[in-house]
Amino acid sequence: MKTFNDAVSLIREFLRIDTTNPPGNEEAAALFLEDILTREGLDAEIHAGAPRRANIISRIKGREKGKPIILLGHTDVVPAREEEWTVHPFSGDVKDGYVYGRGAIDMKAQVICQLLAFIDLAHRGVVPKRDMIFLATCDEEVGGAQGMEFMLRKLPELGDASFVLSEGGNLIDEDGLVHAQVSVTEKKLSQFIVKAKGRGGHGSMPHGDSANEKIVEASHRILSHRWPFKATPVTSAYLGNILEGRRIGQAKFPGLKEALKIPGWKRLLEGNEIYSAILRNTVTLTILRGGEKVNVIPAESSATFDARLLPTETHERFFKKVRQLAGEDVVIERIGEKVSGPGPSRYNTVYFQGIRNCITSLKGQVPVLPFVTTGATDLRYFRDIGIPSYGFFPVTLTKEEHMRMHAKDERISLENISEGLEGCRTIVDFLASGSVL
Numbered sequence: 001m002k003t004f005n006d007a008v009s010l011i012r013e014f015l016r017i018d019t020t021n022p023p024g025n026e027e028a029a030a031l032f033l034e035d036i037l038t039r040e041g042l043d044a045e046i047h048a049g050a051p052r053r054a055n056i057i058s059r060i061k062g063r064e065k066g067k068p069i070i071l072l073g074h075t076d077v078v079p080a081r082e083e084e085w086t087v088h089p090f091s092g093d094v095k096d097g098y099v100y101g102r103g104a105i106d107m108k109a110q111v112i113c114q115l116l117a118f119i120d121l122a123h124r125g126v127v128p129k130r131d132m133i134f135l136a137t138c139d140e141e142v143g144g145a146q147g148m149e150f151m152l153r154k155l156p157e158l159g160d161a162s163f164v165l166s167e168g169g170n171l172i173d174e175d176g177l178v179h180a181q182v183s184v185t186e187k188k189l190s191q192f193i194v195k196a197k198g199r200g201g202h203g204s205m206p207h208g209d210s211a212n213e214k215i216v217e218a219s220h221r222i223l224s225h226r227w228p229f230k231a232t233p234v235t236s237a238y239l240g241n242i243l244e245g246r247r248i249g250q251a252k253f254p255g256l257k258e259a260l261k262i263p264g265w266k267r268l269l270e271g272n273e274i275y276s277a278i279l280r281n282t283v284t285l286t287i288l289r290g291g292e293k294v295n296v297i298p299a300e301s302s303a304t305f306d307a308r309l310l311p312t313e314t315h316e317r318f319f320k321k322v323r324q325l326a327g328e329d330v331v332i333e334r335i336g337e338k339v340s341g342p343g344p345s346r347y348n349t350v351y352f353q354g355i356r357n358c359i360t361s362l363k364g365q366v367p368v369l370p371f372v373t374t375g376a377t378d379l380r381y382f383r384d385i386g387i388p389s390y391g392f393f394p395v396t397l398t399k400e401e402h403m404r405m406h407a408k409d410e411r412i413s414l415e416n417i418s419e420g421l422e423g424c425r426t427i428v429d430f431l432a433s434g435s436v437l
């Protein structure tokens, strides 16, 4: 049986492999995971979507044919600016009870906990009902063309899965109140570039046809727009449970739909970054380009936006509004959009109930709620073809720890690693049991 110490040292080693995407170089990560699997007597196959962009898959044969269950993870990470961190982002250093490193939360610790639970299942000689697949993909952070998208083409049986478990939800500790977010859907990625052209010229002679001014004005209009709050069935179930019994003055929480009509409740929801992000489209200006020299008016400039739409929003409706806000002086180009953004996975399933039972057995009676992930994950590929897919890693994070994902000093506590390993084992045992579909 793999121990907590095994998990910690493997997570630290994994964090030391720099899989910053772009460019990715996830081959090193796939070879690292392959080495662990083969040392433990399991088979592994590597499939590269492009040179040095490798995915890895391993399988435990089940009693019944077809409809495998997939433990999915990704091996790439987003860039880290070393100068902002207090430790080197690829050191895997342990400090004050935390393992630091880019990817600690998103999602190398989860990949290792899922892997060790998978290996333990094989070592215990458990024959699962369905084939159990461990899959770690590359390229998730940049859309998945070389990763999940490539693997679904290469191994069509993945598209026949009965269930997929990956990232997107955790146990959250909000001021001592713990609840579990089991992600059943996610915001839709809708990124775009606004481009402007104008006349170049000397900075001393403004002529009113400046690319930079057009970009600033269009961006300002886009960013000033208040996208309306909308309740969806998943957010109503999630926030309805969390806010039940809360009061503003004398007034009890009236349910999400009603609360969105009342200024006091709207302010409360708006004041919480997570609530606010799951209730509306968000539009964030992430890259600005224009000009190189203080006395030269540039002829071209651009602004790049990262927008995340509510699962019920359409790209068409969204872009119609963005174009209208941006005005006639600029052009808008969408950035790569392959998966349209499917509806939520159902959560009245044996999988949701089974995961709820696992959480209850580990944590007692905490609320286990369907959740909408604000980021995009590889699970959208499976939801797009109607396979129930949940994002959940059974570790208890505070909001502060959660916000370190993609930010500086990303880390995971040793306590979380212990929780994650035990939790993944419990969930994987359930997924191997006869109660799955």
Ligand SMILES: [Zn+2]
Pocket (backbone or CB within 6 Å): 074, 106, 107, 140, 167, 377
């Ligand atoms: Zn991730």
